Amino acid sequence: MPFATRIHKPLIHLFFLLFSVVSLMPFVLVFMVSITDESSIVQNGYSFFPSKLNFASYQFLFNDFGQIARSYGVTILVTLLGTTISLFITALFAYPLSRKDLPLRRTMSFILFFTMLFSGGMVPWYITYVTMVGLKNSLFGMIIPNLLMSAFNVLLMRSFFANTIPESIIESGTIDGANELTIFLKLVVPLSAPIMATIALFNLLAFWNDWYNCMLFIDKPELINIQYLMTKTLNNIQFLVMKADSSSQVGELLAKMPTEGVRMALAIIGIAPLLIAYPFFQKYYISGITSGAVKG
Amino acid sequence: MKKKMYTLLALLMVVMLVLPACGQKSNDSKKAGENSSTSSEGEGVTKLEPYKLTLVYPGDAQKDLALVQEEMSKYLTEKINATIELKPIDWGSWTDKTNLMKISGESFDLMFTAGWFGYGLDVSKGQFLELTNLLKNQGKDIPTVLGDDFIKGSQISGKSYGVPTKKEFAQGFGFLLNKALVDKYQFNTEGVKTLEEMEEMFKTIKENEPGIVPVVSNKFANTWGAANYDNSMISRDSKELKIIDTLEDPKFIDFLKRMRQWNLNGWFDKDVVTSDTSGQADNMIKSGKAFAIGQSLKPGKDKEMTVTMGLPLVQVETALPYTTTGEANGAMLAISRTSKDPERAMMFLNMLYTDAKLLNMLDWGIEGKHYVKISDNMIDYPEGVTADTQGYSSPGGWMFGNQFISYLWANEDSDKWEQFEKFNASAERSIALGFTFDETPVKAEMAAVSNVDKEFQMVLNAGAIDDVEGTIAKYKAKRDAAGFQKVQEERQRQLDEWAKASQ
Numbered sequence: 001m002p003f004a005t006r007i008h009k010p011l012i013h014l015f016f017l018l019f020s021v022v023s024l025m026p027f028v029l030v031f032m033v034s035i036t037d038e039s040s041i042v043q044n045g046y047s048f049f050p051s052k053l054n055f056a057s058y059q060f061l062f063n064d065f066g067q068i069a070r071s072y073g074v075t076i077l078v079t080l081l082g083t084t085i086s087l088f089i090t091a092l093f094a095y096p097l098s099r100k101d102l103p104l105r106r107t108m109s110f111i112l113f114f115t116m117l118f119s120g121g122m123v124p125w126y127i128t129y130v131t132m133v134g135l136k137n138s139l140f141g142m143i144i145p146n147l148l149m150s151a152f153n154v155l156l157m158r159s160f161f162a163n164t165i166p167e168s169i170i171e172s173g174t175i176d177g178a179n180e181l182t183i184f185l186k187l188v189v190p191l192s193a194p195i196m197a198t199i200a201l202f203n204l205l206a207f208w209n210d211w212y213n214c215m216l217f218i219d220k221p222e223l224i225n226i227q228y229l230m231t232k233t234l235n236n237i238q239f240l241v242m243k244a245d246s247s248s249q250v251g252e253l254l255a256k257m258p259t260e261g262v263r264m265a266l267a268i269i270g271i272a273p274l275l276i277a278y279p280f281f282q283k284y285y286i287s288g289i290t291s292g293a294v295k296g
Numbered sequence: 297m298k299k300k301m302y303t304l305l306a307l308l309m310v311v312m313l314v315l316p317a318c319g320q321k322s323n324d325s326k327k328a329g330e331n332s333s334t335s336s337e338g339e340g341v342t343k344l345e346p347y348k349l350t351l352v353y354p355g356d357a358q359k360d361l362a363l364v365q366e367e368m369s370k371y372l373t374e375k376i377n378a379t380i381e382l383k384p385i386d387w388g389s390w391t392d393k394t395n396l397m398k399i400s401g402e403s404f405d406l407m408f409t410a411g412w413f414g415y416g417l418d419v420s421k422g423q424f425l426e427l428t429n430l431l432k433n434q435g436k437d438i439p440t441v442l443g444d445d446f447i448k449g450s451q452i453s454g455k456s457y458g459v460p461t462k463k464e465f466a467q468g469f470g471f472l473l474n475k476a477l478v479d480k481y482q483f484n485t486e487g488v489k490t491l492e493e494m495e496e497m498f499k500t501i502k503e504n505e506p507g508i509v510p511v512v513s514n515k516f517a518n519t520w521g522a523a524n525y526d527n528s529m530i531s532r533d534s535k536e537l538k539i540i541d542t543l544e545d546p547k548f549i550d551f552l553k554r555m556r557q558w559n560l561n562g563w564f565d566k567d568v569v570t571s572d573t574s575g576q577a578d579n580m581i582k583s584g585k586a587f588a589i590g591q592s593l594k595p596g597k598d599k600e601m602t603v604t605m606g607l608p609l610v611q612v613e614t615a616l617p618y619t620t621t622g623e624a625n626g627a628m629l630a631i632s633r634t635s636k637d638p639e640r641a642m643m644f645l646n647m648l649y650t651d652a653k654l655l656n657m658l659d660w661g662i663e664g665k666h667y668v669k670i671s672d673n674m675i676d677y678p679e680g681v682t683a684d685t686q687g688y689s690s691p692g693g694w695m696f697g698n699q700f701i702s703y704l705w706a707n708e709d710s711d712k713w714e715q716f717e718k719f720n721a722s723a724e725r726s727i728a729l730g731f732t733f734d735e736t737p738v739k740a741e742m743a744a745v746s747n748v749d750k751e752f753q754m755v756l757n758a759g760a761i762d763d764v765e766g767t768i769a770k771y772k773a774k775r776d777a778a779g780f781q782k783v784q785e786e787r788q789r790q791l792d793e794w795a796k797a798s799q
C-alpha cells in the first residue's frame with residue numbers, strides 16, 4: 001500500500017465515523033430525554049446521562065393507545081397503498097418514455113418536466129382537490145395530492161431503462177412474439193430490481209413522513225396519521241409559545257400540553273419502524289441511484 | 297423558434313392557472329354579498345327551516361365531540377330548529393387550514409377570532425359580515441349583556457364584525473411570587489406595590505437565599521410596558537390622542553436604567569436575555585429555583601398558575617388594571633361571509649350569551665357524563681373520572697359567549713364572576729379604546745422595524761448592556777433607517793381618523 005493511501009484511508013474513515021456519530025447523537029438524545037424523569041428535565045435540561053430514569057412517558061402513551069394505534073394503522077395503510085400505486089404509475093410512465101419509438105415522446109417529456117418547474121399554486125391546488133375531486137376527509141387525500149407521482153422519480157427511472165436495458169433484449173422479445181406488455185413485465189421489470197427498490201424506498205419515505213396533506217385534507221381524528229399526530233402537538237406548542245404574550249388564556253392552554261418526555265417518546269415511536277425497514281432496502285438503494293444517474 | 301414556442305406556452309399556462317383563481321374569488325364575495333342582502337330583507341319569517349350551523353374554533357378534537365355535538369343539536373332543534381357541527385382546528389395548523397377554507401369559499405357560519413389572532417386582517421379582507429343589523433334584530437340581548445365598552449372596543453371603524461366573549465375586561469400587571477418564600481419572609485402582597493417595594497423583596501431574597509434567583513427572565517419589562525402604554529403607542533398618563541415613541545419617554549428610559557441596576561445587583565438569572573423564550577424561566581419557577589416572574593394578571597391568576605406550575609404561587613400587582621383594545625377584542629366569534637344563514641348564526645350567538653344550558657354544554661360537555669353539579673353553579677368530575685380520563689376537556693370557556701354564566705369548577709372561588717365584575721369595573725379605560733392599527737400600508741417598514749426591535753429590546757429589557765443611553769441612541773438610529781418615522785406618521789394618521797369617526 002502506498003504511503004498516501006495508508007494515511008488517507010484512516011483519515012477518511014475517521015471523518016465518516018465522526019460524521020455518523022454526529023448524525024446519531026440527536027436520536028440518542030431524543031431517546032434519552034424520552035426516558036428521563038420529568039422533574040429531572042425541568043431541573044437539569046436535556047442530558048445524555050439523566051440523573052433519574054423514568055418510563056412514565058411511554059406508559060402515558062400506551063395508556064391511551066387507541067389514537068396512536070389508529071394513526072399507525074392509517075400511516076401503514078396509506079404508505080403501502082401509496083407506494084404500490086405510485087411505483088406502478090411511475091414505471092408505466094417511465095418505460096414508454098425510455099423507448100425511442102414512442103410517438104409524441106418529446107411532448108410528453110416536456111409536460112412531465114414542466115410540472116417540475118411550475119405548479120398551480122396553493123389555492124387552486126387545494127380547491128381542485130377539495131371541491132372538484134372531493135378528497136376532504138378521505139384516505140386518498142393523503143395519497144393522491146403531490147405524492148402519487150414525482151416527475152423526478154420518473155426521470156430517474158427513465159434513464160435507468162434507457163441505459164441499462166439493452167435494446168437488443170427488447171428486440172429479442174419482439175422476435176419471439178411477445179407483445180409490449182409481456183416484454184415489460186417479463187423482461188424489463190425483472191432486470192430493473194435496483195431502480196424499483198430505490199423508487200419504492202423514495203416513495204415509502206415520502207408517504208411515511210408526510211403530514212402536510214393530512215393537515216390540509218383531514219379533519220376527523222380517526223383518519224389522522226402518526227406523523228401529523230406528532231407534528232400537530234409540536235406545532236401547537238410552538239404557536240402558543242409565540243402567542244403567549246398576546247392573550248392571558250394562551251398560557252393556560254400551554255400548560256395542558258404534553259410534557260417534554262411524552263413528545264420525545266412520540267418521536268421515537270414514530271421513527272422506529274422506518275429504522276427497522278431501512279437496512280432491507282439499502283442493498284438496492286445505492287446501485288439504483290448511481291446506475292440511473294451516472295449513465296443518464 | 298421551438299424554444300420561443302415553449303416559453304410562450306409556459307407563459308400561457310401560468311396565466312391560465314392564475315386567472316381563474318382571481319376570478320373565482322371575486323365571484324364568491326359578490327355572491328355572498330347578494331345573499332346576505334336578500335336574506336336580511338326577508339325578516340319576520342315566522343317558520344324556520346332546518347339548518348346546520350358550523351362553528352370553527354381552535355383546539356383539539358375531543359373523544360366525545362360527536363356526543364356533545366348531538367346533545368347540542370337536540371337542544372338547538374327545539375329552540376331555533378338548527379343543528380350544529382363543531383369544527384375544532386389545531387392551533388398550530390389554524391393559519392394554513394383556515395386560510396384555505398376562507399379562500400376556497402368553504403361554507404361555515406361562525407369562527408373564533410381575536411385581535412391577536414388575525415381579526416383585523418380578516419375584516420379588511422371582507423371575510424366577516426358586518427353585524428350591526430343582526431345585532432339589532434336576532435342578537436339584541438348581546439349588547440345588553442356586554443355593555444357599551446366591550447362593543448365599542450371590539451369595533452373596527454365604528455362597525456362590529458365580531459362579538460367579544462364576556463370575560464375579564466382589563467389586564468392587571470405585576471409578578472407571580474413563590475408562595476413558600478413569601479410566607480417565610482412574610483412579604484406583604486396586598487394592594488399595588490411600587491417598584492421600590494418590590495426591590496426590597498428581591499434584596500431580601502438575594503441576601504438570604506443563595507441558591508435562588510430573585511427575578512427570572514426579562515418578561516417583567518413587557519408587563520411594565522403594557523401597564524404604562526397602550527400598545528407601546530400611547531402613554532397611559534396622557535389625556536391626548538398622540539402617538540409617542542417610548543424610547544423618547546424619560547419614564548421608559550429610567551425604567552431601562554433600573555433594569556440595568558437589577559442586572560448589576562445580580563437579581564436576574566444568568567440567561568436572562570433568552571430564558572423567557574426558551575421556556576427555561578418557567579422551568580426555574582416550577583423547580584422552585586426562582587422567586588419572581590413578571591406576569592399580566594387577573595383575579596385568581598395565581599390560583600390558575602399554581603395548578604399549571606405545580607407549586608404554590610402568589611400574585612402581586614405593580615400597577616392598576618388597564619383596558620385597551622386588546623382586551624375588548626381578545627376573544628370573539630364572527631360570522632363568515634360564506635354563511636348561508638347569518639340570521640340563524642346570530643340567533644345561536646344570542647343564545648350563547650343568555651342560555652346557560654347551551655353555553656355549558658359547549659364549555660363542559662354533558663351533565664352526568666362529563667361533569668356533575670355540586671351546587672347551583674358549581675361542578676366537579678363525576679366519580680371515577682379525572683382530568684386525564686375525561687372524554688370532553690373544555691375547549692376553553694373564554695372563547696364563547698358569556699363566560700359569566702358558565703359553571704365554575706369545585707377548585708375555583710365560588711365568587712369568581714363577582715370578582716371579575718369588580719375587576720372589570722375598576723379598570724381604567726384607555727383613551728384609545730377601540731382603536732386598532734391597520735398595518736397594511738406600512739407592512740414592509742413594520743417588518744424591518746420589528747427586526748431592529750428584536751436586536752435591541754431583549755438586551756435592554758434584561759439590563760444586559762452597560763451603556764443604556766448609548767444603546768438607545770444606536771437603537772433609534774437603526775430603527776429610523778428601517779422606516780420607523782413612516783410607521784409613526786401612519787399610526788398618528790389612523791388614530792386621528794379614528795378619533796374623528798368615533799366622535
